[in-house]
Amino acid sequence: METQPRSRRKFNAEALGSLLTFSLLETLCRHDLFAAEIRPDAIRWLAEVDELGHDLKGQEIDQVAWQEKVEELLPQLDMPSLLQLIDFDRLTANVKFAERGERSLRFRFPQVKGVPTKLSFGKQIFALRKGRSVVPHGHNNMATAFLILKGDLRGRHYDRVRDEPEHLIIKPTIDRKFVPGECSTVSDYKDNVHWFQAIREPAFIFNLHVLDVRPGSKLRTGRVYVDPEGEAIAGGLTRARRIGFREANQMYG
Numbered sequence: 357m358e359t360q361p362r363s364r365r366k367f368n369a370e371a372l373g374s375l376l377t378f379s380l381l382e383t384l385c386r387h388d389l390f391a392a393e394i395r396p397d398a399i400r401w402l403a404e405v406d407e408l409g410h411d412l413k414g415q416e417i418d419q420v421a422w423q424e425k426v427e428e429l430l431p432q433l434d435m436p437s438l439l440q441l442i443d444f445d446r447l448t449a450n451v452k453f454a455e456r457g458e459r460s461l462r463f464r465f466p467q468v469k470g471v472p473t474k475l476s477f478g479k480q481i482f483a484l485r486k487g488r489s490v491v492p493h494g495h496n497n498m499a500t501a502f503l504i505l506k507g508d509l510r511g512r513h514y515d516r517v518r519d520e521p522e523h524l525i526i527k528p529t530i531d532r533k534f535v536p537g538e539c540s541t542v543s544d545y546k547d548n549v550h551w552f553q554a555i556r557e558p559a560f561i562f563n564l565h566v567l568d569v570r571p572g573s574k575l576r577t578g579r580v581y582v583d584p585e586g587e588a589i590a591g592g593l594t595r596a597r598r599i600g601f602r603e604a605n606q607m608y609g
Contacts (some may be wrong), residue, residue, distance in 0.1 A: 357575050395505055398441045399470040401433040409476025409566045412499060419499050419543035419569060428522045430503045430539045439505065442464065442481065447543070448560065451483050457609030458482040458561075477564045481505070486557030491604040492584045492596075494524055494549040496575040500565040503539040503554065507559025510553045511540055514584060514594075516548035524582050525548065544570055549596075551584060551608065583607065 408429070412422045426479040439445070447463050461481040466469050482490055484507070494516050502511070513530035526549050530540065534557065542550055552561065567577050582596040589595055599607075 392472075394441060394468055395437050395465055396436045396470075397450075398433060399468065401429070401437075402441065402471060404429055404466065404562070406472045406476050411565075412566055412569055414475055415571070418545075420546050420567075422499050422566075423501075423541040423543055423546060426501050426541055427539055430501060431537055435505070435537055438503075442562070444481075444505065444560075447481065447559075448483065451481055451558075453558070454488065454609075455486045455525050457488060457605045458484050476565045481560070482561040482563055484509075484552075484554040484555050484557075484559040484561075486559070488553060489553040489608050490561070491601075491608045492549060492551035492582055493581060493604065494526075494580040495544070495578075496580060497544065497570045497573045497577040498565055498567055499541070499543045499569050500563065501539055501541045501551070502534075503558040503562040503564075504534050504536050505562050506536055507557065508555040508607060509534045509559050509561070510555055512584070513540060513542070513547040514549040514552045514596075515546065516544075517593060520595070523586070523597055524580065525589070525593050526582070526584060526596050527593050544573075547586065 405426070408417070408422060408425055411417045412419065417425070433441075442463055443558050445460055446597070451459060453459055457583065459482070461483055463479070463481065465475075467473070473477040485542055490502075491508070492512075494514075510531060511532060512528065513532045514526035514528050519525075529547055534540065534552070540550065542548055580599075581601055582603070583599055583604075584594060586597050586598050587595040
């Protein structure tokens with residue numbers, strides 16, 4: 357009486373095992389093919405970006421110099437090669453956009469010769485619907501860069517002039533359209549607050565961030581959300597109220 361159910365269970369288990377094995381082999385083969393297609397100039401570009409991050413963390417260059425060098429370097433890799441490097445088509449094939457704000461997509465670079473195994477920076481792709489935003493925020497102890505991959509966005513930056521207990525005093529520095537291939541950067545000392553809104557759907561941003569770039573800082577590393585449409589004060593400045601992520605996302609996401 358037990359023979360048939362056991363045989364069926366054994367068959368199902370073997371069939372499932374075969375499917376999993378095939379799926380794994382298919383994934384590994386696809387990964388090998390993908391890695392083999394990565395162009396040498398893309399690998400060199402990535403290594404240079406990584407080196408700049410190490411230079412910054414090691415205090416060999418200052419934050420503003422890092423911004424200048426990264427803004428010069430990032431656009432040098434042609435867009436098709438960059439999209440291939442991050443496997444963009446696979447990464448975004450079934451993306452589920454957030455109702456408000458951005459959707460963060462995590463990925464890994466292919467493990468091929470020349471690609472750093474331990475990067476100096478974190479990375480992600482932001483995916484946005486038309487009209488949605490990477491909400492306004494400043495940064496503590498961070499240097500970051502945005503590189504537009506797809507879509508048009510309105511990008512706004514502000515210098516962080518000084519801190520108050522409940523506010524940041526900010527001054528607008530950039531307000532323009534950003535298109536694929538263009539980038540902008542942030543540091544503790546220049547253009548610290550930014551806000552990017554998708555003009556055309558879908559929009560995708562490559563974000564890289566180097567953390568703990570200001571040794572001895574007493575500020576907690578991370579984002580500082582603000583309302584940039586605050587009180588206008590003398591000198592073209594704005595007193596921007598500090599807010600939490602939830603409020604920022606509700607107001608501007």
